[in-house]
Each structure stands twice: as C-alpha cells, then as structure tokens.
Amino acid sequence: MSTATPFHSHRRAAERAAVLAFALYAVCFLRVTQLTVRWPEIRQWKALKPLWPVAWLKHLPPGLGVDLVFVSAIAAGLWVLCKPLSRLSRVVFAVSYLQVLALSMSLAKISHSDHASLWVAILLCLAPGGSPADLARARFRAGWLGAFAGCQMMVALFYSLAGAWKVLAFLHAPPGWVGLLDYGGLGYSIAVKAGQTGSISEAGRWLAGMPLLSTITAWVVTYLQLFSLVAIFRPRLHKIWGVGLIGFHLGSLVGMDVPFLQTVPVIALLWIASPFSPEKSSLAGDLAQLPVLRLGLGGLRRVRLALGEIRYPEKAQI
Amino acid sequence: LRLPTWPREFRPGNLWRARHRRIRLTLALVGFFYLALALSREAEIFPFFSWRLFDLRAPDNVRYSLVLEEVRGKALSPPRNMLEVRGPARALSSIDSRSLVRKLGIALQRKDPSAAAHRQLLESAFLEPLKPIRYQVVAEKFDAASFLASRKITQSETLGAFALK
Numbered sequence: 001m002s003t004a005t006p007f008h009s010h011r012r013a014a015e016r017a018a019v020l021a022f023a024l025y026a027v028c029f030l031r032v033t034q035l036t037v038r039w040p041e042i043r044q045w046k047a048l049k050p051l052w053p054v055a056w057l058k059h060l061p062p063g064l065g066v067d068l069v070f071v072s073a074i075a076a077g078l079w080v081l082c083k084p085l086s087r088l089s090r091v092v093f094a095v096s097y098l099q100v101l102a103l104s105m106s107l108a109k110i111s112h113s114d115h116a117s118l119w120v121a122i123l124l125c126l127a128p129g130g131s132p133a134d135l136a137r138a139r140f141r142a143g144w145l146g147a148f149a150g151c152q153m154m155v156a157l158f159y160s161l162a163g164a165w166k167v168l169a170f171l172h173a174p175p176g177w178v179g180l181l182d183y184g185g186l187g188y189s190i191a192v193k194a195g196q197t198g199s200i201s202e203a204g205r206w207l208a209g210m211p212l213l214s215t216i217t218a219w220v221v222t223y224l225q226l227f228s229l230v231a232i233f234r235p236r237l238h239k240i241w242g243v244g245l246i247g248f249h250l251g252s253l254v255g256m257d258v259p260f261l262q263t264v265p266v267i268a269l270l271w272i273a274s275p276f277s278p279e280k281s282s283l284a285g286d287l288a289q290l291p292v293l294r295l296g297l298g299g300l301r302r303v304r305l306a307l308g309e310i311r312y313p314e315k316a317q318i
Numbered sequence: 319l320r321l322p323t324w325p326r327e328f329r330p331g332n333l334w335r336a337r338h339r340r341i342r343l344t345l346a347l348v349g350f351f352y353l354a355l356a357l358s359r360e361a362e363i364f365p366f367f368s369w370r371l372f373d374l375r376a377p378d379n380v381r382y383s384l385v386l387e388e389v390r391g392k393a394l395s396p397p398r399n400m401l402e403v404r405g406p407a408r409a410l411s412s413i414d415s416r417s418l419v420r421k422l423g424i425a426l427q428r429k430d431p432s433a434a435a436h437r438q439l440l441e442s443a444f445l446e447p448l449k450p451i452r453y454q455v456v457a458e459k460f461d462a463a464s465f466l467a468s469r470k471i472t473q474s475e476t477l478g479a480f481a482l483k
Contacts, residue, residue, distance in 0.1 A: 102365075108439075109414050126343070150346070157350065157351060161354055162371055169373035176376075179375075180373055180374075188463065195381060195465045196416070197411070198401025200466065
C-alpha cells in the first residue's frame with residue numbers, strides 16, 4: 001500500500017492552495033453581500049450594544065459607523081478577490097470581515113456558522129505575500145501550504161471540541177439531564193428545539209420517533225466530530241471526512257433546523273478539495289486509515305506477527 | 319570546481335524559518351484551544367467559542383416568548399404566541415428575535431436593570447413595524463419528552479406587559 005505524503009507534489013499542492021484561498025475569499029465575500037441586504041435594517045437599530053470589534057461605533061453618529069463598516073467590507077472584499085496573493089489585502093479583508101460579522105451579531109445572537117470562514121480569513125494572513133511568479137520559490141510555497149494546513153487544523157479543532165464536549169457530557173451528565181449520546185438523546189434534543197422554536201420538520205419528527213436510529217446517528221456524528229483533528233493529519237481521509245461533515249450539516253438542517261450553511265462551502269474547499277489528499281487512492285485503503293479502525297488493524301497485525309501467522313517483511317540486503 | 323551545497327529549501331536558515339512558522343501555528347492553535355475551553359456559553363467572546371453545542375439538555379425546559387394582544391392597532395382575541403403568528407409579525411420567530419426575547423425574559427425574572435435596554439433593542443429591531451402593539455413577556459415551561467405528541471405548555475408565567483404606541 002502506497003503511503004500518502006502531505007507534500008506529494010509540492011508545487012502543484014501550493015498552486016492549488018492559492019486557488020482554493022481565492023475560492024475561500026469568494027465564499028467570504030458572498031457572506032458580505034448576504035449581510036449587505038440587512039444594511040438598511042441595521043442602520044435603524046437603536047440601543048445597539050456592539051460586540052468588541054465594533055465598539056468604536058458608539059463614538060460616531062448613528063448610521064455613519066454602520067455605513068463605514070459595510071463600505072470597507074465590500075471594498076476590502078473586492079480588493080482581496082483581485083489580489084489574493086497580496087498579504088496587505090488579506091489583512092485588511094480579515095479586519096473588515098471581522099467587523100461586519102461582529103456588527104451583524106451585535107443585535108442578539110452570535111452565529112457560529114460564520115466562525116469557520118472568519119478564522120480561515122484570519123489564518124490565511126499568515127501566508128506570505130507575493131505574486132504568482134513567487135510560487136517557483138520553495139519558501140513561498142511552504143508558507144502557503146503551512147497557512148492552508150493551519151486553516152484546516154483550526155476548523156478541525158472546532159469539530160473536535162464539539163465532539164469532546166458531547167463525550168464529556170455522556171460520561172459526566174448530572175442526574176436527570178439528557179446527553180446527546182444517551183439512548184434517545186438526539187430525539188430528546190430535537191423535542192427541546194421544537195419546544196423552543198415552536199416548529200419541527202417532518203424529518204425531525206420521524207427521527208425523534210426512532211430512538212435506536214437517532215442514537216446510532218448521534219454516535220456516528222460524534223465520532224466524525226471528535227476525530228476531525230486526527231483525520232486532518234491523514235490526507236487520505238480528507239475527502240471522506242469532508243463528505244461526512246457536509247452530510248452532518250445538511251442532516252442537522254433538515255432534522256433540527258440548525259443552519260450551518262456558511263460552513264458547508266468552507267468544508268468543501270478545505271477538506272474535499274484539500275491540496276494534501278493524494279491524487280490516486282483506493283476506497284478500501286482510505287477506510288483503513290479511519291481513526292480507531294487503523295489502531296485496531298495495527299494491533300491485529302502485531303498479534304498475527306507474534307503468533308507467526310504472518311512474517312515480518314524481510315530487510316533489504318545492503 | 320563546484321562545492322556540494324544544500325538545496326535552497328533545505329538550507330539551515332530556511333529550515334529555521336519553517337520551524338518558526340510551525341511553532342507559531344502550533345502556539346496559535348493551542349492558545350485557541352485553551353481560550354475556547356476557558357469560555358463558557360454565557361461568557362462567549364466573539365470570535366472565540368467553546369463549541370459546546372447540543373451536548374446536554376436540562377430535565378426542565380423553559381422558553382421565553384411574547385404573547386401578542388394587539389398588533390398594528392388590531393386586537394388579537396385570543397392573544398397569540400409570537401411563535402404561532404403569521405403575516406407581518408412572522409419575523410418575531412427568527413433566531414435573533416427569540417434570542418432577544420430570551421435575554422429580556424431572563425433580565426425581567428432577575429429584576430435586572432438591563433431589561434430596559436433589551437426591550438428598547440427588541441422594539442426598535444422587530445416591534446417598530448408592528449406598532450401600535452401590546453404584548454406580554456412570558457416564561458413557559460414544557461416537558462420535552464411529551465412535547466412532540468401534545469405540544470403542551472405545562473406552566474406559563476407572565477413577566478411583564480408592555481405597549482408601544
């Protein structure tokens with residue numbers, strides 16, 4: 001079995017990372033344009049308690065600060081789309097994107113579906129600035145691949161944290177409380193959501209009525225989330241994990257009306273289109289890399305070696 | 319005569335810079351991890367988050383909502399919950415509106431002075447297009463285990479009644 005190495009083709013991977021960065025900025029800019037629809041509405045908010053990135057709005061006349069935030073986000077978005085390799089344009093966009101998101105969340109609810117794209121925009125600032133000709137330089141390429149890997153790791157960390165909390169809740173739930181991993185826990189969670197929002201989808205009602213299926217679903221989702229940080233270091237799993245995480249988000253949208261739609265294209269670009277995943281691979285070989293399963297297969301191989309069922313590979317004669 | 323030399327990307331200086339980059343990245347991720355763990359759901363500081371989502375559900379569930387008695391000068395008989403209304407008041411079912419009402423309800427329950435600011439924000443963002451409007455802020459308890467079948471609210475407490483002319 002051939003081993004996939006992250007830098008199987010340094011130059012091609014770096015070029016791909018730069019193109020993917022452009023696509024990621026396009027996703028961020030799409031979010032800015034979506035928020036622009038709310039521009040007139042946000043201007044009308046009185047007694048606004050701005051989040052810290054836009055705390056300076058309190059010192060400006062009402063409406064002027066909101067206009068400044070939106071205009072700068074649009075201008076910076078267009079600039080970074082024209083010059084994604086310029087580090088200055090990336091830094092300016094990251095700051096203005098942080099501002100426009102903070103402004104839109106200053107009313108009441110912090111939307112967690114924007115965190116992935118925001119942190120990607122922040123971490124891409126670590127990539128070196130230059131021009132397409134600089135991709136011939138190994139150091140420039142290493143910088144871009146490092147920054148891209150950082151984005152992947154950060155988003156993987158989000159999912160691993162979410163999975164870790166669910167496992168902790170399962171192990172240490174206070175009496176009477178229901179964890180997501182408990183039998184029927186997902187169904188209970190769907191019912192609580194329905195009670196809070198006053199509505200439930202047909203798919204959600206169906207899943208809540210099937211405790212065994214919903215429990216298996218909760219465990220599979222938690223496995224995906226918990227081991228995301230492990231999977232990111234196994235390039236053969238990037239595509240599988242990306243498909244799994246997008247399936248999870250679409251499922252939670254249909255079943256629980258939890259929209260993480262801004263995260264879906266980010267996952268597609270970071271995981272499915274990952275520049276580190278090998279170009280040629282087999283599904284069986286990829287699945288053998290699954291966390292826990294690989295550990296189990298490795299242990300089994302050691303036992304078979306010890307029992308003499310299989311032989312150690314012969315050392316090359318020098 | 320050409321002396322053997324390091325390929326450019328493996329020269330010690332470049333390797334050191336690459337190692338530096340890796341150290342910076344690792345430190346940033348570890349720092350984020352600790353910050354995320356240190357912040358609870360209540361003390362969230364954007365854009366840091368603990369990612370504690372849907373992990374545990376309490377046995378007693380409370381929702382905060384508005385009961386509308388009059389909308390655009392038209393009395394509603396019987397008064398309707400904001401989650402059930404259609405038409406122009408439908409925006410009250412949005413996540414931002416629900417979140418604001420929850421903050422207002424908790425502040426009223428605790429007799430916290432921040433309630434006035436929450437109410438002003440709610441009225442300017444969502445109730446202004448519906449005025450003149452009369453509404454109550456209520457805390458409603460429901461049993462999640464039986465809610466899907468019965469949709470029954472087990473207990474309702476009025477926290478305040480307000481009007482916007």
